[in-house]
Amino acid sequence: MIIAFLIWHIVIMLVLxxxxxxxxxxxxxxxxxxxxxxxxxxxxxxxxxxxxLLYSRPFVVVLMGSWLVATxxxxxxxxxxxxxxxxxxxxxxxQGVISGAMLGAVLKNPALCQLPLSSNTWFISIxxxxxxxxxxxxxxxxxxxxxxxx
Amino acid sequence: xxxxxxCNGLLxxxxxxxxxxxxxxxGFQLAMNVTTVASGSVGLLYGVLLISLYPFQFIxxxxxxxxxxxxxxxxxxxxxxYQTLLKGMVQGFMIGVMAPMLGALATGMDLFIWFxxxxxxxxxxxxxxxxxxx
Numbered sequence: 001m002i003i004a005f006l007i008w009h010i011v012i013m014l015v016l017x018x019x020x021x022x023x024x025x026x027x028x029x030x031x032x033x034x035x036x037x038x039x040x041x042x043x044x045x046x047x048x049x050x051x052x053l054l055y056s057r058p059f060v061v062v063l064m065g066s067w068l069v070a071t072x073x074x075x076x077x078x079x080x081x082x083x084x085x086x087x088x089x090x091x092x093x094x095q096g097v098i099s100g101a102m103l104g105a106v107l108k109n110p111a112l113c114q115l116p117l118s119s120n121t122w123f124i125s126i127x128x129x130x131x132x133x134x135x136x137x138x139x140x141x142x143x144x145x146x147x148x149x150x
Numbered sequence: 151x152x153x154x155x156x157c158n159g160l161l162x163x164x165x166x167x168x169x170x171x172x173x174x175x176x177g178f179q180l181a182m183n184v185t186t187v188a189s190g191s192v193g194l195l196y197g198v199l200l201i202s203l204y205p206f207q208f209i210x211x212x213x214x215x216x217x218x219x220x221x222x223x224x225x226x227x228x229x230x231x232y233q234t235l236l237k238g239m240v241q242g243f244m245i246g247v248m249a250p251m252l253g254a255l256a257t258g259m260d261l262f263i264w265f266x267x268x269x270x271x272x273x274x275x276x277x278x279x280x281x282x283x284x
Binding site: 132 | 178205214232233235236237243244248251
């Protein structure tokens with residue numbers, strides 16, 4: 001299930017990048033900044049969360065690999081109009097990677113936060129949370145495209 | 151805790167009504183700051199308070215807090231434009247997902263919750279001050 005969410009996430013990110021790259025000449029400075037913030041944070045957060053849920057054993061390697069991929073993507077989203085936005089997108093990528101890693105680690109081992117994990121139903125489970133995050137990130141990407149069109 | 155939840159809900163409702171009345175006077179920078187502060191504060195407070203109330207429902211509280219703070223960010227941002235709405239939602243999502251973890255670590259620490267409450271009240275005071283001067 002989580003692998004399916006990961007593939008879905010990468011596919012919609014690529015689609016979003018291709019669409020935005022085609023229309024980048026129409027961007028104003030503010031919209032380029034919004035793209036850098038929204039796309040880089042949501043992509044890095046979701047990617048790290050799913051990777052930590054999938055492969056948590058060499059935690060540092062997963063974290064660094066995820067950060068490396070997210071950094072490259074953030075460079076792409078941040079460099080549409082001016083290179084200044086790359087700084088913002090890189091910072092938010094780091095924030096997203098750390099947030100996603102923390103949430104993933106707590107979900108794998110709730111004792112980190114002294115929590116018991118009650119997961120009897122599908123919705124209130126790790127898969128359910130990953131699905132919710134995938135849905136939310138898709139919503140953000142759609143809103144980003146909608147914000148461009150209005 | 152439940153009284154605090156209710157009082158904070160009323161506080162942010164009051165802020166929303168006030169921002170709604172003065173929304174045409176605000177530039178996009180101030181609008182974005184107000185939206186970010188509102189969604190972030192709601193996410194932080196509600197995440198910590200809800201996980202203190204229901205510590206056995208971590209995933210459910212995480213989803214609920216993310217939805218509440220995204221909703222607040224969307225409500226404040228919708229008063230201005232779509233980009234503000236989007237940034238408010240992202241900020242709410244960011245804080246709303248992280249706050250229950252913080253709250254879980256701080257379970258039983260009432261002083262921490264009161265500290266957060268005071269910080270949020272100071273932020274609200276700053277927002278009202280800036281809105282008055284706008």
